[in-house]
Amino acid sequence: MVQSDNSMALGRLAKCGRSLLYEPCKGVFCGFLRSELRKTRVEAKRHLLTEDVIKLQEFQQKKLSVAHLITREEGNFIVLFNQKLQKSELILQDELKLLLHLCYSADDMVVARDAIYRYHSENPNFAHGEFRFGPLFMRLCYELGLEELAEATIKDKRLKGFFNDSTSFNIAIDMLFTKGAYENALEVLRTMQTSNITFNKDTLILAFGTCYKLNTPESYKICTTLIEDFQSKGHPIPRQAYCFAIALAVRQNNIKKAQTLYSQIMNTEDMLCMNLKLLILVKSGELEELTSTLYAATRPKTPAFIKKPQFTQEVVDVVRLQCEGGPYMTELKRILSQLEQAGQVVQQTLDDLLCHTPAGKRKQWPIMQDFRRATSRRTFKPLNSYLVSD
Numbered sequence: 001m002v003q004s005d006n007s008m009a010l011g012r013l014a015k016c017g018r019s020l021l022y023e024p025c026k027g028v029f030c031g032f033l034r035s036e037l038r039k040t041r042v043e044a045k046r047h048l049l050t051e052d053v054i055k056l057q058e059f060q061q062k063k064l065s066v067a068h069l070i071t072r073e074e075g076n077f078i079v080l081f082n083q084k085l086q087k088s089e090l091i092l093q094d095e096l097k098l099l100l101h102l103c104y105s106a107d108d109m110v111v112a113r114d115a116i117y118r119y120h121s122e123n124p125n126f127a128h129g130e131f132r133f134g135p136l137f138m139r140l141c142y143e144l145g146l147e148e149l150a151e152a153t154i155k156d157k158r159l160k161g162f163f164n165d166s167t168s169f170n171i172a173i174d175m176l177f178t179k180g181a182y183e184n185a186l187e188v189l190r191t192m193q194t195s196n197i198t199f200n201k202d203t204l205i206l207a208f209g210t211c212y213k214l215n216t217p218e219s220y221k222i223c224t225t226l227i228e229d230f231q232s233k234g235h236p237i238p239r240q241a242y243c244f245a246i247a248l249a250v251r252q253n254n255i256k257k258a259q260t261l262y263s264q265i266m267n268t269e270d271m272l273c274m275n276l277k278l279l280i281l282v283k284s285g286e287l288e289e290l291t292s293t294l295y296a297a298t299r300p301k302t303p304a305f306i307k308k309p310q311f312t313q314e315v316v317d318v319v320r321l322q323c324e325g326g327p328y329m330t331e332l333k334r335i336l337s338q339l340e341q342a343g344q345v346v347q348q349t350l351d352d353l354l355c356h357t358p359a360g361k362r363k364q365w366p367i368m369q370d371f372r373r374a375t376s377r378r379t380f381k382p383l384n385s386y387l388v389s390d
Contacts, residue, residue: 048174048177048202048205048206048209048240048355048357048358049170049171049174049202049206049357050357050358050359053167053170053171053202054139054142054171054174055135055139056139056142056143059136059139059140059143060143062101063101063102066098066101066102067101067102070102077098077099077102078099078102078103078108078111081095081099081111081115082111082114085111085114085115085118090122091115091118091119091122093119093131096115096116096119096133097131097133097136099111099112099115100112100133100136100137100140103140103144104144105144106144106146109140109141109144109146109149112137112140113149113153116133116137116153116159116162117158117159119133120158120159120161120162124161125161132164132165132168133162134154134162134163134164134165134167134168135165135167135168135171137150137153137168138150138154138167138168138171138172138175139171141153141171141172141175142171142174142175147172147175147176147178147179147181147184150171150172150175150176151172151175151176151181151184151187151188154168154169154172154188154191155187155188155191160195163195163197164195164197165197166192166197166198166199166200166202166203169188169189169191169192169197169203170200170202170203170206172188173185173188173189173192173203173206173207173210174206176188177206177209177210177213180213182210182213182214183214185206185210186210186211186214186219186222189203189206189207189210199226199230201236201237201238201241204226204230204237204238204241205238205240205241205244205358207222207223207226207241208223208226208241208244208245208248209241209244209354209355211223211244211245211248212244212245212247212248212251212354215248215251215252217252219248220248220249220252220254223244223245223248224245224257227245227261237264238358239265239266239267239273240354240356240358242261242262242264242265243265243272243273243276243354244354245261246258246261246262246276246280247276247279247350247354249261250276250279250280250283253283255280255283255284258276258279258280258283259280259284262276262277262280271309271310271311271353272350272353272354274297274309274310274311275311275312275315275350275353276350277293278290278293278294278311278315278319279315279318279350281293282318282319282322282323283322287323287326287327287328287332288328290319290323290328290332291328291331291332291335294311294319294332294335294336294339295335297309297311297339297344298335298338298339298342298344308342308344309344310344310345310346311339311344311345311346312345312346312347312348312349312350312352312353313345313346313347314349314350315350316336316339316340316345319332319336320332320333320336
């Protein structure tokens with residue numbers, strides 16, 4: 001019965017993605033939204049969040065699936081939905097889901113924005129277990145490159161409680177970070193805090209990355225406060241967040257803090273950590289250890305097929321400049337020249353290494369998932385040991 005009703009509802013909808021025939025509504029967003037209409041759809045470029053969080057590809061696949069279900073019987077669904085808004089008719093959850101999967105332009109987003117205002121006013125106290133529209137709306141803004149709309153909407157006090165999850169805020173911050181709007185990203189972070197939304201590991205990476213980019217005494221204080229707060233509660237801090245904090249501490253000339261933070265990273269064998277270590281050593285004047293570290297990189301004890309340690313040209317230049325005229329100058333120049341000849345000095349910047357997209361979760365092959373199961377799907381009893389024995 002439900003399936004039949006859905007089919008009938010879908011049968012009355014029109015193909016999406018057409019230009020709208022109605023007068024765009026008035027409001028604070030309409031100006032920049034109209035200008036965005038002249039732009040082509042942009043491909044999201046992520047710096048700090050993985051596809052596991054953004055889920056942009058999954059969202060776009062769902063949009064295609066929905067578009068294939070829509071017929072051409074009664075006209076454009078966006079226009080029909082706008083007419084429903086004008087008549088102040090009740091908006092159902094499934095209708096709003098459908099609308100957010102049929103938006104392909106900035107003008108479509110005007111209707112979507114008005115729809116979530118109406119839906120929230122009609123359902124201000126929806127249960128936490130129900131469908132969350134916040135991430136869906138933010139993924140749509142991400143896809144269309146509407147970071148200004150995302151920021152204005154998520155900060156709007158009239159929608160308090162609508163964006164009640166960390167994912168919505170993380171996607172909004174990532175959008176602003178990618179576009180270089182770091183002050184705006186920090187404002188969204190503040191809104192997240194005042195809204196009592198829990199900061200997760202992705203939030204920390206975004207927050208520390210934003211503070212690093214701003215590189216001000218205020219942003220440094222925010223960063224250190226967050227570190228102290230998380231550590232006092234026993235919450236883990238991601239390595240990428242630590243690296244942002246270390247780089248910011250170096251920029252703010254607090255080398256002792258940078259050393260303390262670096263000592264808290266468990267695995268420091270990667271390229272980013274090695275470069276941060278060099279910066280800390282040269283800034284702290286520990287030239288003997290600096291020389292030993294670089295010398296060890298020229299004679300790695302690992303097999304030939306293992307990638308040798310690499311350093312950025314930027315950091316190498318800092319080492320040369322800081323050590324000019326010092327007691328280790330001759331030895332350091334010789335070692336650095338040797339590293340350059342061996343191809344161990346690369347043109348990547350430290351910023352490039354910091355602002356990377358972390359590797360997402362690896363999907364297990366079905367056969368591996370079966371081996372890892374502890375109980376039988378058929379009998380719900382423990383699997384026999386012979387399944388994993390010789």
